[in-house]
Amino acid sequence: MDRPRRKSLFPVLIVTAVVIILVVAAASYYLNTQGQLNTQTPTSACATILSTGSNFVEKGFATACGIDQASDGRLKITVHSYHFAQASDIQFRFAANQQPVLPDEVFILVNVTVENIGGGNTTVGAGWEATVLNGASYVDGVTNFIVNASFPSTYPNQTIPDYERGGGIYLPPGSRADFWIFFYVPFSRVVSSNIAEATSFRLQLVTYKEFSYGGTYIENGGFNCQKVACQDTNTEFVIQP
């Protein structure tokens, strides 16, 4: 009497293996094509500060908020003070091919410190914004003005971003920089009385967009990402002075 033939498991194993490979491949492909999803949500500190009415935070960006100071573990940014000044009282250093501004144009100068506490390389350049209030109304068009200037007998004595240093200032791990940020304050007509009007304005928030962190610094804001990864940080600092 013949023993019943045992059914071979080989086809089952093959099918199972193919299914597993397909599932893993699909999952891997999905993750690769999704890029870096940002799932962070504003903290309670941010919720309080952002409830003041600013809608500066860029869609898809995480937030790091604070009063006078904020940190995301990579950078720590401190806003010390600010004041308004007209161009004639600022020693701008325009390049030969740049057009100087009118003497009565008004700017805010914000005294800021940035510390690199995350252990990687970074630069700090453009990416700054400000909300300015005139009473209960926002002043429209306040813009980070990217220019160099001299600050004799004054500290800090540099501005960020500095036109002459393309790509911003390089901050190696553990370093810090103290500087001024210029914000242009537009008026419908440029007249000498603008500065008197501006002194009643109030700086509500200063924000900074951190797009990237890490990598090997080259020059002029350039980083090589082959040996040390360049992180897409996409974090917005929101600081209430």
Add this chain to the structure above:
Amino acid sequence: MKRQRILRIGEVLLFALILSIPSAALASSSSSSLAVVSINITNNTSTLPNSGYQVMLWRYSEAGGAPTLAASATSSAGKTIQLSDSGLSQFYHSSQYVHYSALVLLILPNESVIQLSNYHWGSQIVGSSGNLGGKVTSTESIAITLTSNGIQLSANGQSVPYQITTANPSSTTGNVTSGRSASAATVAAATSSQTTWPIAVLQTTGQASSSKQSGKVTPDSPNSCYEVGFSLLLYYCWVKVATWQSVPTTIGEATGSGYMGDTFAYGQSSGSTLSIDASANGGAWSVSGSYSWFNQNSAAVTWPTLNCCWNWLTQSHFNYEEDQLEWCPILICGQMQSSYQIWASGWNGGAEPWTPEGGKAGPSSSQPGDCLAASSLPNHYSYAPYAANSGFTFDAANGYKYSLSASLSAGIVGTTFSAGITDTTDYSQHTTQTITFGNHYTYYYLYTNGLYSSVLNWPVIFSTNSAAHCGP
């Protein structure tokens, strides 16, 4: 039998009733009102299409505010189209004239839009009941002719200079008025508003304009992997190999002829479409796609006043990224290919001081340039005179294209060639220019170089003055 006859008579009466409806309606229509406007478009260019014209009739309230769309239609070149105002019967007006405008747009296949006309006039109304309703006494006839050099507009047989009238509010001393509000001015016959510039608009098309290309070793959408054919097991990925932060990039320009000011504001939803450059096997970079960034902020990015001469460029800061292609067969990545792409990975904002075109002070590279004598301006160029101390704000709905808006060199991986980034701006009426005139000259003039003719030739706003002199 009798019943059949009754049914037959009923059928005849019903048929007669059906036949009578259109003629009755026509009679009613013809007795109630004339068409408010009749528009004929002639296309004498070889570059613009003969179809895709959108015609809109707007009615303005005497109390001000936004106008009401009275009628709209699509049209083609060589065709005359008439628009009536069915809502006029419910429109209250104290004046015997009602303010209308006819807006004519040409929508190009690439989704750009040319504004051919925003023509304003006052139509006389009779037959009103109290202050309500009535009908127009005549039909405003507008002829629009497109030529290779610009747009010609005539109305009621009279050639209408396609310009801003000096009678509008922008000529008042010391005031800066909006081109939009000027269109709601009180009735004035045969005038055009500031928005009559023949302006080309690049429509917003979204974020990334490149798309995945299956089975090609060609740089495509950044930050992504794409499969070979329909296989999930074979795909390519882009791996970041270099970044550049805060790179100055040109996103606009403005004009100055001296003793005048021009402020440029890159508003919410304004955008720039920057090239994705590709290089393979150590070769030079070439454009392979594009990536767009739009101003998502609630506020405009604004440049200080441009106060002097010729055309000057506005620059803002962007981040760029270089990727290398990686081959990933059967889930195993790591086989790096000699194909690279560079693209704009973020917009940092900020405004740099005005810089001249070409890197040094001089005339705009666009024709015809600034500071021409007003008498030498061809009629088909849109132009307008402005009195000393006047000014206005207009929506810069046009966009510019720059063949080199930014350059990257240090730190590039895979090739020794530097990469040039092109930029096609997308203002879509969210970018404004506020222009103020001094009193050094009797008159100042603004004019355009006319008509969109190719992606390399966008209308540019130029300025001059009664001395035809550029200088501080």
